[in-house]
Amino acid sequence: MNISSIVVKTLPENVEKVIQIIKDNPDICEYHLHDPKGVIIVTVEGKDVEEEVNKLVDIQCFDYVIAADMMMTYQEDQLDAEIKKLEADAIVPPMLNDGNMDPRKIKYNGDLRKRF
Secondary structure, three states, X not given: OEEEEEEEEEOHHHHHHHHHHHXXXXXXXXXXXXXXXXXXXXXXXXXXXXXHHHHHHHHHOOOOEEEEEEEEEEEHHHHHHHHHHHXXXXXXXXXXXXXXXXXXXXXXXXXXXXXX
């Protein structure tokens, strides 16, 4: 499952109208909060990115909407894959997990780009 936040922009005089349209379409998105100046925050859920993008396009087509853009996204499958990758790779040097390691013995070269 994917969950994304979307910022919807409208004119201040249309905020309540757009909020009502959003609330009338719970299968597309969920209203969370707004700024009276015309910014509305909603979330969409989908089984994949394609479903989320389709819902974003639906929101962009709502009456009185000037713009709607995806801001933050959580992709469960992608996150699980990255966690498995991190668990499989020993990217943290073993010495950093050694509770008996004296930090004064860690050599710092000043530029990690050249080190790795």
